[in-house]
Every structure is written in structure tokens, then in C-alpha cells.
Amino acid sequence: MERQSSDFKRGVQAGISIAIGYFPIALTFGLLAKTTGLSIIETVMMSMIVFAGASQYISLTLLTLGTGTFEIILTTFIVNIRHFLMSASLNEKVEEDRPLFKALYAFGITDETFSVAATKEGTVSTGYIFGVCSVSYASWVVNSGIGHLVGASLPETLQESMTVALYAMFVGLLVPSMKKSTKAIYLAGVAAVFNTIFTFAELLSTGWAIVLATILSALIIEAVESFKTRKAKGGKPLED
Amino acid sequence: MKTEIIWMIIGMGAVTYIPRMLPFVLFRGKELPIFLQGVLKNVPFATLGALIFPGILLIQEDIWYGILGAGAAFLTAYLGANVIVVVLSSIAVLTLYSYFV
Structure with a gap:
């Protein structure tokens, strides 16, 4: 119990950069939701129940275009299907726990919470994930509400520069692994x-482009590695 | 509150939650074939690559904006800075940049 609570704290600390990164995005979402005609309750409810930035933005655009409910839900499904891959990957790294707890924290899996948890050294405990997810969730929900309430965004310069926040966080999570392992770089x-190819060729939506790029890379690098290992027969596999 | 909006939100929540939750309850972890386990272990680093590029370069129409932001982030991270420091320094660099441009 005590371990879980200190893990929870560590998770909250690790989640703070997500909370910072969500701040401008959630604020803008609240503002846009207001201009789209959603009430503050509907806006906060969407952030509480869906908790997925990109698809929430897209739903606003579709609402403005007068798209039907079913199509909006279908689009949301397609945009968020990538989380299946992330959960499957994280599931290999988390400590054994009751399925109920896992099903609970699964709600908090986003690109950002996944990235933080999955790049953590060693096993990821239940307390840690709950910590990361709670602070991110709180930031997302509260700031959506504030955006709607205040009805204004940050000063333009700051708003613009803060759009880099989540990307910078991804870089901050990736680079330490790249320094330690060539495989991570590849x-x-x-x-x-x-x-980049999928994006500029405009063949796939953003969600699918990320899923396909991830699967291809993870498969190719793994295949190359196991081929090399087999060839070396007993040789050390590529450092990971 | 419009009932239709509420149903839309509930539907969006359900189709988002199910893919997030299924792997955690379907698999116990470590029972998949070794090769597949290896692929899943690769996913975080591959995902990060795809989440960063090309998105970071396209945050503003001015591509230098993205390049500078990415440069600041990679440099501070390479120097061993904590993630929050990486985030704050790229925000600072870009605030300075838009102040001068």
C-alpha cells in the first residue's frame, strides 16, 4: 500500500509535463466548443468521458459541418484505434494486477500518458500509471472547462509557442533511450x-498513418534484429 | 443539454475506451510469441518517432518555427535535461523567436 502511494506520487511528477502540454490544447478546445455551440456541461462532459484530444477537436469540426452522430462516433473510433496498439505494448510492461484495476487505468491511456509510462525504466506499477493519468486527466478536464468559461485563449505569442509543448515532451522522452540504444534510434x-511519407502523400488519415508507421517500423527492426542474431548464432543481440 | 449531443459523447467515449481497455483484459502479458513480444516492446520508440515527425515541423506555416522548436528540444534533451526543462526551454525559445520575427 505504501509502495503504491509513493509510486503514485512519482507518476504524478512524471505526468506534470503532460499537464503543462494539455493546458493550451484543452483551453482552446473549451473555447472552440463554446463557439461550436456546446454548453459548458457538454464541453466538460466530453473531456471527462472521451479524454482524447484529436478526436474531440475533430468532432467539433464535424458538428459545425452538420455531420450525423453516427459518423462522428465512427470517425472517433478510427482516430483512436491506435490506442489498442499502445495498450497492447504497455500491457507487456505493467506489473500483474487485478483485471479490474487494469481496465480502470486503461481509460487514461493517451499518446502522452502511454509515452511517459512506456519509456519508464523497468516495470510500471499500477500506482505509477494512476499517478500519470490522474494529473493529465485533471489538467485536460479542468482546462477544457476554463477555456469555455473564460471564452478566451492565451496571448497569441504564448499560445503559438505552447503548441510545441507536447512535441517537446515526446522528444524529451525519446532522446534518453536513443542515447542508450541504437535500436531506439532506428x-x-x-x-x-x-x-512523413504517409502524411505528405495524403493517402491515410493521421490516425492510420501513425498506426501503420509504428507497426512497420517495429516489425522491420525486429525482423532485422532476429535475422542478425540468428546469423551470429549465439552472438549478442543488438543492444536494447 | 441536447440529448443528441449527450448520446454522441457517450458513443465517442465508448469507442475510445474499448480499444484502450481490451488488450489489458484480453492478454495477461508475456504469453505472446517471443517475436511478437519483441515487436510490442519496439512500439514505444516507433510511436514516438511517428508522433514527433513530421508533426513538430508543421506546427506553424513558418517551417523555421518547427525546426527551431525541434532543435531546442533535441539539444536540451541530449544535454540530459529533465522532460519538463525540455518542454519549457522549447516554449521559451519559440516565444523569443515570435517576439523578434
């Missing part, structure tokens, strides 16, 4: 190249 690099 994995990130190959996925970045695939995603």
Missing part, C-alpha cells in the same frame, strides 16, 4: 520516415 527514425 525504431524512431524508420517510423518518422514512414509517417
Whole structure:
């Protein structure tokens, strides 16, 4: 119990950069939701129940266009299906626990909370994930409400520069692993190249482009590695 | 509150939650074939690569904005800075940049 509570604290600390990164995005979401005609209760409710930035933004655009409810839900599903992959990956790294707890914290899996938990050294405890997710969730929900209430965003210069926050966080999470392992460099690099190609070729929506780039990179690098290992017969596998 | 909006929100919540939750209850972890386990272990680093690029370069129409932001983030992270410091320094660099441009 005591371990879980100190893990929870560590998780909250690790989640603070997410909370900072969510601040401008949630604020803007609240503002846009207001201009789209959602009430403050509907806005906060959406952030509380959906908790997925990109799809919430898209739903506002679709509402403005007069798209039907079913299509909006379907689009949301397609945009968020990538979390299946992230949960499957994180599930290999978390400590054994009751399925009920896992099903509970699964609600908090976003690109950002996943990235923080998955790049943590060693096993990820239940308390830690709850910590990361709670502070991120709180920031997302509260700031959506504030955005709607205040009805204004940050000064434009600051608003613009804060759009880099989540990307910078991803970089901050990735680089330490890249310094330690060549494999991480290849994995990130190959996925970045695939995603850039998919994005500029405009063949896939953003959600699918990320999923496909990730799967291709993870598969190719793993195949190359196991091929090399087999060839070396008993040789050390590529450092990971 | 409009009932239709409420149903839309509930539907969006359900289709978002189910993919997040299924792997945690379907698999206990470590029972998949070794190769597949390896692939899943690779996912975080690959995802990060795809989440960063090309998105970070496209945050503003002015591509230098993204390049500077990315540069600041990679440099501070490479120097061993804590994630929050990385985030705050790229925000600071870009605030300075838009102040002067």
C-alpha cells in the first residue's frame, strides 16, 4: 500500500509535463466548443468521458459541418484505434494486477500518458500509471472547462509557442533511450520516415498513418534484429 | 443539454475506451510469441518517432518555427535535461523567436 502511494506520487511528477502540454490544447478546445455551440456541461462532459484530444477537436469540426452522430462516433473510433496498439505494448510492461484495476487505468491511456509510462525504466506499477493519468486527466478536464468559461485563449505569442509543448515532451522522452540504444534510434527514425511519407502523400488519415508507421517500423527492426542474431548464432543481440 | 449531443459523447467515449481497455483484459502479458513480444516492446520508440515527425515541423506555416522548436528540444534533451526543462526551454525559445520575427 505504501509502495503504491509513493509510486503514485512519482507518476504524478512524471505526468506534470503532460499537464503543462494539455493546458493550451484543452483551453482552446473549451473555447472552440463554446463557439461550436456546446454548453459548458457538454464541453466538460466530453473531456471527462472521451479524454482524447484529436478526436474531440475533430468532432467539433464535424458538428459545425452538420455531420450525423453516427459518423462522428465512427470517425472517433478510427482516430483512436491506435490506442489498442499502445495498450497492447504497455500491457507487456505493467506489473500483474487485478483485471479490474487494469481496465480502470486503461481509460487514461493517451499518446502522452502511454509515452511517459512506456519509456519508464523497468516495470510500471499500477500506482505509477494512476499517478500519470490522474494529473493529465485533471489538467485536460479542468482546462477544457476554463477555456469555455473564460471564452478566451492565451496571448497569441504564448499560445503559438505552447503548441510545441507536447512535441517537446515526446522528444524529451525519446532522446534518453536513443542515447542508450541504437535500436531506439532506428525504431524512431524508420517510423518518422514512414509517417512523413504517409502524411505528405495524403493517402491515410493521421490516425492510420501513425498506426501503420509504428507497426512497420517495429516489425522491420525486429525482423532485422532476429535475422542478425540468428546469423551470429549465439552472438549478442543488438543492444536494447 | 441536447440529448443528441449527450448520446454522441457517450458513443465517442465508448469507442475510445474499448480499444484502450481490451488488450489489458484480453492478454495477461508475456504469453505472446517471443517475436511478437519483441515487436510490442519496439512500439514505444516507433510511436514516438511517428508522433514527433513530421508533426513538430508543421506546427506553424513558418517551417523555421518547427525546426527551431525541434532543435531546442533535441539539444536540451541530449544535454540530459529533465522532460519538463525540455518542454519549457522549447516554449521559451519559440516565444523569443515570435517576439523578434
